[in-house]
Amino acid sequence: MKAKINAEWDHLSKVAVHSPGIEMYFGLLDPFASLYERSFSMKDALKEHELLIYTLKHEFKIDIIPLKETIIEQADKSTPIHEKLINLAFKNLHYTGDITEVDRAKEEVEKNKKILDSNYYFNTVLLNPNVELKSSTGTRMIHLHVTENEPLTNLYFMRDQQAVTDKGIVISRMSKPQRRREPQLTKFLWNSLKMPIACEIKDPGTFEGGDFIPMKEFSLIGVGDRTNMSGVEQILQEGLNYNEVGVVQQPKHPLLPAVKNDLMINMHLDTYFNVASDGVVVGCEPLLKNAPVAIYYRENQGEYVKSKEQTNLHDYIVSKGFEIIDITTLEYLAYASNFLCVKNGTIVSVEVDRIVKDVINSLKDKAADNPEIYGNLLMQVKKDYKYLCNEGQFFPHKKEIYQHDIDAYPLNLINLTGGYGGAHCMTCALRRR
Structure with a gap:
């Protein structure tokens, strides 16, 4: 059995997941140190994860590979x-x-x-x-x-321990010590199922699967707090065959101060940008315009040459013929763009309006402790909340979604997202038709 993906919008047929267990309890003892966004109900989180798996398996007939059970x-x-x-x-x-x-x-x-x-x-x-x-x-x-000792509290975010490219599985090397051991178990799973591994990132490289998005003729790799250039270079040499690769620098939100920044709020590329169909993407435009892109062209097998072109993610995606559905800062912080595309024009998303109040309250706590960092951001999300309430258009219930013929299946993942991720982060897509 081989894992291979050409484009994020191709029909998803096989996905790996991990239903959280006792490790989540340990994570909730100190959510901050465990890389969680906030505290939440573990009991309700497990129910939400069951709903996610049920939806993928029964609504979309996707083959589910549960990590632990397998x-x-x-x-x-x-x-x-x-x-x-x-x-x-x-x-x-x-x-x-x-x-x-x-x-x-x-x-x-x-x-x-x-x-x-x-x-x-x-x-x-x-x-x-x-x-x-x-x-x-x-x-x-x-x-x-x-x-x-550093139990794998984030293991249910199965996107990150690897990426699946047009060449196969790329095993990650996680940036944070809390997550460094996770690929031990996912690699064990792939080896047990005799799934070939195209590339494994080695020290000093770091790479996490949430920073990779395949786009058929090209792909995107985010670089920043979680993925470094050494990891990118290793992937370019061994991990993929796309004709073109856009390396996206993790952007700073323009409302955060220049000196102090919170890299967690857009830790991966898929936290502020995602693909809904072969012609439509979803993203927060201030971040897309603030994300420099370096373009690499493939000359030979494993040999990419960096172009002298200078652009940003917004302009790069538009140049490729994609239309952008813009989401507010509040929506992206509430995991609007962290949906899972299950087939061209169909997504499983977070029900954003169920989460926004928790996101705002979490940001209020941060702003109370560090107003110089989070004060302006808090003001903006409050404005976004009023605007979205007046318009009645919390993602995915936006007119642009309907105008672009995107079929959205929103799920209430209010507790699971407390770990800092949505449906995209919680699933490892293995095969798309």
Whole structure:
């Protein structure tokens, strides 16, 4: 089975997802450190994720590959895969403390390899536990401290651990330490399913799948806080075959101060720009016009030459014949552009009007702590809110959507988006027809 995608608007037929589990609980202990936008209900988030999967599977007949369940299934029916999962788990299991107790615990785990099941080993990789053991006088007087070291709280954002190009799967190297181990599990999945890997980003390169958008004859790669130029260069050499690649510099929102910036609010290209059909894109124009684009043309296999042309994402996309549906700052902050195109002119999107109040309240808290950074942005989103209420046109219920014949399926993802992403971020598109 090979993964391959030419264009973002082609008919989606296979997608990988991960339903969040106990790792989300740990993320909610400190949302900021876990790269979440805000606190939310884990119970309701799980229901929303079920709705997303149900919609893709039953409404659009898309083949769903669940990460955890598939890895466990593959490991249970294949001894070599099971052994590899055990080895990966042991790399993520650490014991410290009294030498006698540590040796006893290690011996016990080693002795019971065949008893401990695949779910145990998957969770070990997921949580990266450190077991600290300290004994005191008396029978089994052992102080047991289990610490989860950077558990994979963002794993349900399955877009980012890889990208799928016209050449195959590109394995990411995540920028943030909180997410660095995630590709261990997704790469394990692809190898278990015997899906070829075209390229794997190596240090010092960083790359995350939310920064990649395929456009048939060309593709876009965002570069900035999450993806660096070393990662881009590795992709150009090994990861794709598009005739042309536009490398998009992460823009600063014009309402943020020049010196201090919040790179999280548009961390990936797909947070402020996306493709709805073969002729229509959606984006926040101030950011599109503020995003410089360097154009690379393919001369030979794995050889791209940078053009001297200077442009921005807005003008570049228009020059390619696309029309732009402009969204307000508030809408893009509420994940309007982070929809999933399931086929040409059909998208699964966030129901923006359900989220905007939480986004505004989150921004109010930031502005209260740092008014010099967020004050102007807060004023703008308040204006946007009044305008959108008066017009009754919160994305995707905008006249431009209907005028461009885009069929939108909005979902209420008010809790899931608290992790900082929408339907596009939560899905790894593997194959499009």
